[in-house]
Amino acid sequence: MATPFIISGFFLDYALPFALIFTLIFAVLQKTKLLGEGRKQIDAIIGLIVGLILVATPFARDIVVNLMPFLAVFATILLVFMLLYGFIVGKNDGDVLGKGWKYVFIGVLAISLVLAIIILSGYWDLFYGFLFEKPGSSTIWLNLLIIAVIVGALVAVLIGKEKSTSS
Template identity: 40%
Template sequence: MAVQETILQHPILTRFAFPFLLIFFIVFALLEKTELFGEGKKQLNALISFVIGLIFVSVLYPTEVVGNLILFLTVALIVMFVGLMLWGFVSGESLKENFLKNKGVKWTVGIVLVIAVIMALLWATGIHGGILDLLFNQTWSSALWTNLLFVVVIAVALAVVLKNSD
């Protein structure tokens, strides 16, 4: 049984047009917002975005990395949407009232997002296995992580004690 392919799955679109349009619009929006080449220079910004988009799609590796990052982004957006829906169902309150005003929550979410983006970049570029082996499968890695955890625990304990003494 043959799998049917739609027009949106055609290789011309998936390997050239979609990545080109994505990079073109992102670069054009950044150039327009920053006014890097001056105010009202839409044609120059469009031409520069066009050239950058063409250079981008002419090389396979960056196109594949961005494609993988887009996959991560779509899954992350769906997970966040479901999490926010569940939060709304359970609490019945707006996020602005109690969730977003808490600085601890903001820092936690920020740190989780930075870690997620780093993990996504490592996965999208295909170098995650080498880094994980370097960090966790060496003869010295268990001693390093034990000592690092010990230093972090001491630093947190000192921060709590010094904060409470003020």
């Protein structure tokens, strides 16, 4: 039986990653005007070369292919949350999220992306073993907890001083 073209191995493993990387590189170069203004041909050539290098390198291509479902699910969850937040807050000026929420989303996205890359690249077991299963790791975590408590207390005292002097 014939395999539909859209779910064939060639399309999923080569064509889509190439198109994604080419488009991203081209768009970033066009937006930043890194190579100058009106240089679409050079931006396209660089996007083409980076896309071909990605497709030719199996390890990098596999990371991109395995990362895409995670990013699609995360983008969907983020879109639904932003829609619900927009319905609740109901601002009309287009800035649905306040500055605090923007930083929270950037932090969650960065942490999720780093964890996904660590897991998909196969380094999670090494990373987990280093942090939790190595002899003496419990002592390191206890020291980090004590340092975090001290830093938190210092921040609370300094913020309290600033508020008391400003009022």
